[in-house]
Amino acid sequence: MKSLNGESLTTPRTIIKLDENDCREIEDVVVRETTLTVNVNSKEMATLVCSPRDQVYLAVGFLCAEGVLKRREDLRTVNLDVERGAAYIETNPDLELTDKLVVKRCITPSAGCGGTSISTTIPNPPPPISSQLKVKAETVLKLAAELQQRSRLFKRTGGVHNAALAQGEEILIFQEDIGRHNTLDKIHGQCFLEEIPRDDKMIIFSGRISSEILLKTARMRVPILISRSAPTDLALKLAEDLQITVLGFVRGKRLSIYANKERVIL
């Protein structure tokens, strides 16, 4: 699937897919995740995590939404450097730019580096996880079903995200929050304060697995990450580097294994 400006929005990946009848290796596609650094008058403003499409619209629209650009004549030039993942915007010199523009939606890994190991580009990267933990596919399905069961009431009213910390077949901590990332941070905070070890446990998560979610799991030292939703390509590169097992689209009797399959007993 190609975008208007020629960049593919997805990338092929060999995964293991399990359903009621079958378990096989298939060629699938995962969604691409990239970053765009927005520079205004040679000053770095923000790094956005995004799909590789319509980056000029994104950079300009972000500055409109932040209240930086108000009238069409405020904008002099926009240049996009696809290779570097950066947009360079020059505004009308009369435009008052506040120094207090917040840096938003940043992630720590620099996606535009093009190196072989994405984790080496993270400042202060967590080491790989060498846990010997294994999990049965049927346990993964049970845990995902329980996450959904527990979240049903609140979901009806809110459309929130959920995450749980599990050991074996048991959910030890359950969190829900309007912020996808907060659910993991809350689990991490509780584990830190109560000194709960994590290298023998799993995370079950309702949301998509972006690089930031993967990195949160790595810093929590949890070796297995299970989601009802999809992972991005960048998250999977990190998962390989940091030796985290990633399962996605875990729903009903189905699941897909995206990275470090050796921890899953089929």
Place this chain on the structure above:
Amino acid sequence: MKSLNGESLTTPRTIIKLDENDCREIEDVVVRETTLTVNVNSKEMATLVCSPRDQVYLAVGFLCAEGVLKRREDLRTVNLDVERGAAYIETNPDLELTDKLVVKRCITPSAGCGGTSISTTIPNPPPPISSQLKVKAETVLKLAAELQQRSRLFKRTGGVHNAALAQGEEILIFQEDIGRHNTLDKIHGQCFLEEIPRDDKMIIFSGRISSEILLKTARMRVPILISRSAPTDLALKLAEDLQITVLGFVRGKRLSIYANKERVIL
């Protein structure tokens, strides 16, 4: 629904609910949205948008995930000021804190202010939208169905978010992105560059309506915001102040009107 530390996660709201058989005013609940400012050694680090529960876990876990807190002994004290929406963390004085810790997941409105008009607390707030635009309920249902139709292919592979700009029954711009906010920014950017007026148009959106999404709509000057998902209480306060019509849970033959119902023809 009460949380462990006594704060309610939802708040009651009178809405208009339409389904195949009926259209009536009902007492419903919407999910609460709040902010938590995380201060480390008297220095403001980040403001997180979150549900009002387990804020201490959130503050501590956020700092763990950012790599600030590594060992239990790094943390000396945590204090939560629920009234101010702030957590105060003191670390071991030997802990090296980088000045480069990024400020993340910020929103512009200050939720903890307690004033009657939330929009007055936004720096450089957009004025209310006085558009005379009206839309039929059946048009809203059609547009939401078309958004879903268009996004089906990509959703299968990615679990991305979608947004569209529509006039009457026609979708003029369609965007999809791994980032919920980016879909709106991309539409805003295209409109800005191509000088497309917005006060006679609608946004149809796949994601939840948080205060940040509402504010993006306001800055785009779009008077009607339609979502397949739920709004937060803070977004609805902003919607009232800024005179934006909000429809949520628009699915199949159902919809709910949450704010400024006079623009909807039932």
